[in-house]
Amino acid sequence: MAKSDTKTARLVPPGLPNEPLLQVKDLKTHFQVPAGIVRAVNGVSLTLDRGKTLGVVGESGSGKTVLARSIMRLNLGDHVIASGSAKFEGKELLDIPMSDMPDLWGVEMAMVFQDPMTSLNPVVKIGRQVTEHIRHHHGTSKSDAKDAAIALLKSVRIPEAEARFNAYPHELSGGMRQRVSIAIALACGPKLLFADEPTTALDVTVQHSILNLLAQQQRERYMAMIMVTHDLGVVAGRADEIMVMYAGKVVERAPTKTLFEDMRHPYTEALMRSIPKVSERSHTRLSAIAGRPPDLINPPNGCSFSPRCAYAGPRCFEEAPPLVDVPGSDHQFACWLPVGSEEGKEAFERNLAARVPQAVAIAEGRVTEDLTGDLEQAAAEAVAEAAAAEEAEGT
Amino acid sequence: MAGTGKAHLRPAADTMLRVEDLVMEFPAGGGKKVHAVSGISLDVAEGETLGLVGESGCGKSTTGKAIIQLPPPTSGSVSLDGTDLAKLRGEELREARTRIQMIFQDPISSLNPRRKIGEVVAEPLNVWGPDDPEQQRDLVHKMLDAVGIDPDVAATKRPHEFSGGQCQRISIARALVMEPQLLICDEPVSALDVSVQAQILNLLEDLKVEYNLTLVFVAHDLAVVKNISDRVAVMYLGKLCEVAESNSLYETPAHPYTSLLVGSSPIPDPSIEIDESVVEEGELPSPISPPSGCRFRTRCPLADEICERVEPQMEQIGPDHFVACHHPLVTSTEVNLSPTGTDKIETKGRT
Ligand SMILES: Nc1ncnc2c1ncn2[C@@H]1O[C@H](COP(=O)(O)OP(=O)(O)OP(=O)(O)O)[C@@H](O)[C@H]1O
Ligand SMILES: Nc1ncnc2c1ncn2[C@@H]1O[C@H](COP(=O)(O)OP(=O)(O)O)[C@@H](O)[C@H]1O
Ligand code: SF4
Ligand code: SF4
Ligand SMILES: [Mg+2]
Numbered sequence: 001m002a003k004s005d006t007k008t009a010r011l012v013p014p015g016l017p018n019e020p021l022l023q024v025k026d027l028k029t030h031f032q033v034p035a036g037i038v039r040a041v042n043g044v045s046l047t048l049d050r051g052k053t054l055g056v057v058g059e060s061g062s063g064k065t066v067l068a069r070s071i072m073r074l075n076l077g078d079h080v081i082a083s084g085s086a087k088f089e090g091k092e093l094l095d096i097p098m099s100d101m102p103d104l105w106g107v108e109m110a111m112v113f114q115d116p117m118t119s120l121n122p123v124v125k126i127g128r129q130v131t132e133h134i135r136h137h138h139g140t141s142k143s144d145a146k147d148a149a150i151a152l153l154k155s156v157r158i159p160e161a162e163a164r165f166n167a168y169p170h171e172l173s174g175g176m177r178q179r180v181s182i183a184i185a186l187a188c189g190p191k192l193l194f195a196d197e198p199t200t201a202l203d204v205t206v207q208h209s210i211l212n213l214l215a216q217q218q219r220e221r222y223m224a225m226i227m228v229t230h231d232l233g234v235v236a237g238r239a240d241e242i243m244v245m246y247a248g249k250v251v252e253r254a255p256t257k258t259l260f261e262d263m264r265h266p267y268t269e270a271l272m273r274s275i276p277k278v279s280e281r282s283h284t285r286l287s288a289i290a291g292r293p294p295d296l297i298n299p300p301n302g303c304s305f306s307p308r309c310a311y312a313g314p315r316c317f318e319e320a321p322p323l324v325d326v327p328g329s330d331h332q333f334a335c336w337l338p339v340g341s342e343e344g345k346e347a348f349e350r351n352l353a354a355r356v357p358q359a360v361a362i363a364e365g366r367v368t369e370d371l372t373g374d375l376e377q378a379a380a381e382a383v384a385e386a387a388a389a390e391e392a393e394g395t
Numbered sequence: 396m397a398g399t400g401k402a403h404l405r406p407a408a409d410t411m412l413r414v415e416d417l418v419m420e421f422p423a424g425g426g427k428k429v430h431a432v433s434g435i436s437l438d439v440a441e442g443e444t445l446g447l448v449g450e451s452g453c454g455k456s457t458t459g460k461a462i463i464q465l466p467p468p469t470s471g472s473v474s475l476d477g478t479d480l481a482k483l484r485g486e487e488l489r490e491a492r493t494r495i496q497m498i499f500q501d502p503i504s505s506l507n508p509r510r511k512i513g514e515v516v517a518e519p520l521n522v523w524g525p526d527d528p529e530q531q532r533d534l535v536h537k538m539l540d541a542v543g544i545d546p547d548v549a550a551t552k553r554p555h556e557f558s559g560g561q562c563q564r565i566s567i568a569r570a571l572v573m574e575p576q577l578l579i580c581d582e583p584v585s586a587l588d589v590s591v592q593a594q595i596l597n598l599l600e601d602l603k604v605e606y607n608l609t610l611v612f613v614a615h616d617l618a619v620v621k622n623i624s625d626r627v628a629v630m631y632l633g634k635l636c637e638v639a640e641s642n643s644l645y646e647t648p649a650h651p652y653t654s655l656l657v658g659s660s661p662i663p664d665p666s667i668e669i670d671e672s673v674v675e676e677g678e679l680p681s682p683i684s685p686p687s688g689c690r691f692r693t694r695c696p697l698a699d700e701i702c703e704r705v706e707p708q709m710e711q712i713g714p715d716h717f718v719a720c721h722h723p724l725v726t727s728t729e730v731n732l733s734p735t736g737t738d739k740i741e742t743k744g745r746t
């Protein structure tokens with residue numbers, strides 16, 4: 001079943017069932033707040049096979065963290081309205097009593113957080129934090145647990161692990177702390193690891209080491225991974241599949257290579273074009289994405305990307321596009337006027353000719369709209385005018 | 396003073412800002428010192444953008460702040476148009492300082508939360524600017540407009556009512572009301588999402604042309620620094636490693652540290668294989684007791700005995716390419732001197 005061109009391709013160890021490790025269907029996590037309902041995760045479906053890596057990409061506030069925490073059923077605070085399904089090895093996670101969840105954490109699935117201090121106790125020596133975790137789940141003797149912990153700290157390349165066993169978290173650098181939290185996450189050999197922007201706060205050099213470390217550990221342990229990031233560059237060479245989220249929904253999903261070669265969603269394309277690349281000459285003009293991230297309490301009508309989309313047509317402001325398959329492939333997107341289509345190209349050119357701010361931002365990298373105004377209304381009007389002007393010309 | 400040399404400095408008459416042998420030390424208790432910046436020299440020509448790149452804690456912000464004399468450096472000189480800022484007093488210093496402005500890494504917390512945006516932007520004018528309120532108001536309007544914020548909306552709102560990207564626009568406007576010659580940007584986009592980051596980078600490029608600005612741009616993201624800079628200086632633990640024209644630096648990095656940075660930078664292209672075996676151990680040495688000789692030697696794969704003993708000096712290896720290393724990766728680079736990169740303005744509708 002493993003395809004040879006995938007990053008984490010490997011054989012399924014004998015004796016393991018062939019079903020997907022994780023199957024999420026129409027998962028919704030909403031928060032009831034005084035101002036209304038925050039639709040943080042708004043109908044997400046995904047499938048992840050054993051040993052594979054799924055990259056989840058989106059801007060801050062797109063719902064990545066809430067999605068990961070919802071599947072793991074980590075505390076999301078009060079006033080949560082959850083629905084849908086998340087099956088792990090065929091078993092419905094959302095039906096497990098909350099009191100039984102801690103038995104799954106660490107053993108079946110674990111999480112590495114953006115801020116390592118989320119999982120570390122500042123007043124307990126790091127060695128004890130690792131051994132306690134091992135002993136809690138395996139009931140190992142104290143000395144065996146210590147040996148296992150030192151081996152684990154060595155495997156995440158903590159230099160002088162024996163000496164550092166007695167260090168407190170504040171005595172370590174940010175990168176070292178993140179290694180310790182990875183060691184804790186890996187301690188009980190989880191089948192699924194969530195890595196929620198584990199390297200966003202770190203230097204590129206440390207990021208590179210930590211991502212490589214995760215990849216090595218993943219391969220050795222035949223572990224599946226959901227890697228959450230806002231940076232397409234981080235998952236490009238590392239994920240088997242990528243899912244792009246916008247405003248709590250999946251807007252595009254494809255095997256990594258397909259996504260980069262044949263992206264269909266205007267948001268994916270805009271993200272890609274706004275990233276500065278070392279391979280481009282200096283002063284290369286970047287594309288900008290007009291506007292600002294959506295308000296999840298009062299999301300835009302129609303497609304949630306419509307107020308910022310360079311391809312938008314009048315329909316986009318009225319009707320939300322469904323997630324559809326690219327015929328004959330493992331690639332889905334939700335867009336009425338996709339990148340690469342004749343209709344999409346026409347819409348883009350029409351918008352640019354009419355100097356619609358969303359199109360100007362992508363084409364020239366210039367933000368021409370009034371950032372403090374009602375962007376949604378303005379975008380809908382600009383697009384409607386562009387369409388009407390074209391019609392009047394009779395083209 | 397053992398510096399890393401000044402071979403990369405251009406004739407003083409050709410540059411606007413000239414920093415020589417800059418040292419910044421902080422007391423660390425027990426009679427020890429933090430060697431935050433240890434003798435670096437830099438220059439920036441009028442209209443140029445100099446990028447300053449390096450890992451967290453290497454002294455980038457300290458350098459930026461020492462340039463604006465906040466606080467003044469432990470030793471070394473900072474000259475603007477030939478005038479040594481450390482020698483100025485009173486009115487002269489006041490005047491010189493208004494010509495250099497700085498914007499900071501955290502856009503939200505660097506703005507006073509209790510004041511309205513209009514007042515925040517006018518703040519520097521109250522201290523340094525024209526006394527005429529009419530003139531002040533016009534300047535504030537003009538600059539808010541230039542960064543894409545409606546001055547009328549800004550007059551009534553406070554910083555927390557704006558997003559991170561908008562706050563960064565506001566701090567740029569606040570720096571620009573002083574009509575500076577030199578703008579020091581300390582990680583202005585590090586806290587922002589990629590989409591907003593592109594907006595701000597482009598805005599800085601446009602403002603630079605419109606207002607005749609010279610920029611020092613501090614960041615740890617190599618791709619960002621390359622995009623905006625004409626020339627880049629790579630810093631490690633309070634020292635400079637390599638200074639070069641941007642394209643030349645990234646195409647032919649000569650310092651092992653620059654090469655490590657370039658190799659670690661994520662690339663949004665799945666066809667590029669990642670060498671997953673590279674896992675560096677350990678951490679940055681302490682700036683309280685930096686390594687002898689070359690400060691990078693504890694992490695350098697090429698380090699040998701001479702690196703431990705002798706501090707490498709800046710040497711020229713290409714038309715505008717300088718490196719401080721005993722064993723540079725390239726000794727004579729083919730520096731690409733073609734005009735700056737093509738603007739990516741073509742539309743990408745595929746047929
Ligand atoms: N006021 C101070 N007192 C003591 N040490 C200081 C002070 N300011 C900076 N340092 C130290 O000087 C060194 C350089 O700090 P600096 O803030 O310039 O780094 P940086 O390159 O800007 O890092 P970052 O990328 O994290 O912003 C660090 O070791 C820092 O801890
Ligand atoms: N406990 C909560 N109550 C209300 N809103 C929340 C809560 N947690 C998260 N949100 C909101 O849900 C949205 C998605 O958040 P998050 O998943 O953290 O985004 P990301 O990880 O993609 O940056 C945001 O608008 C956030 O403010
Ligand atoms: S073209 Fe329409 S449907 Fe597609 S992303 Fe843009 S606004 Fe949404
Ligand atoms: S001087 Fe020596 S230790 Fe320093 S970078 Fe060059 S080779 Fe490495
Ligand atoms: Mg998050």
Ligand SMILES: [Mg+2]
Binds near residue numbers: 455457500
């Ligand atoms: Mg700094």
